[in-house]
Amino acid sequence: MRTPIIAGNWKLHMNPAQTAEFVKSVKDKLPESNKVESVIAAPAVDLDALIKASEGSNLSVAAENCYFEDEGAFTGETSPKVLKEMGVKYCIIGHSERRDYFHETDEDINKKAKAIFRNGLLPIICCGESLETREAGKEEEFVVDQIKKALxxxxxxxxxxxxxxxxxxxxxxxxxxxxxxxxxxxxKTIRESIAKLYDEETAENVRIQYGGSVKPANVKELMAKPNIDGGLVGGASLEVESFLSLVNYQD
Ligand SMILES: O=C[C@H](O)COP(=O)(O)O
Known part of the structure; x- marks a missing residue:
């Protein structure tokens, strides 16, 4: 039985003070974590505030990115080792914005996935096709290839x-x-591809989120689908009431 996971991805929004204020407003209104896992992924500069503010609550903390080395001469990068030491649970990798604007490759994403596991964190691995690929009818092939390379x-x-x-x-x-x-x-295609690459049990265990304009008005319909186990939410995760409606979609 997969626990649904709703994650806000704040992208480059919020500062530490706003983060603390946000968490203060939501922390006592989150669902039990065995019912729905509530996650916020925040910019690296806000993680300390997010972790402190969410202590003792049902909120899990995610980073939006990390590097694939733990330490060294890599100016400007974020260490997965330090993320773990800070109390971060998840790290998003392979978001299309990272792939497009920062030229991250499938190989980088695979190295990051390994670094994340090596440090005891869990990756949230993003995949997804462009409109052009979908219009060409090649979306399944494209996404399955991204998954194969990431894993x-x-x-x-x-x-x-x-x-x-x-x-x-x-x-x-x-x-x-x-x-x-x-x-x-x-x-469903992603789950089937994992069954082929690994086995049925692994495919049944992996949680798959949908992301892309998820909001309180459509979350229930999406979450009712058998292969959708959660949402990765950008814009609609930035407002307290909207975030609370999303994580409490079962009420
Ligand atoms: O990571 C979240 C996605 O990029 C979706 O963003 P959005 O909910 O603002 O469409």
């Missing part, structure tokens, strides 16, 4: 514990959500 060399135990976020690029921040059927179809 290369990981054990079935590691894959069972990670989270995959399917985010069609054309639905991110555009207000244009994939229909729940389109989202379900791709999440």
């Amino acid at each position: 290369a060399g990981l054990t079935s135990e590691q894959v069972s514990s990670l989270v995959i976020a399917y985010e069609p690029i054309w639905a991110i921040g555009t207000g244009k959500t994939a229909t729940s059927d389109q989202a379900e179809e791709m999440c």
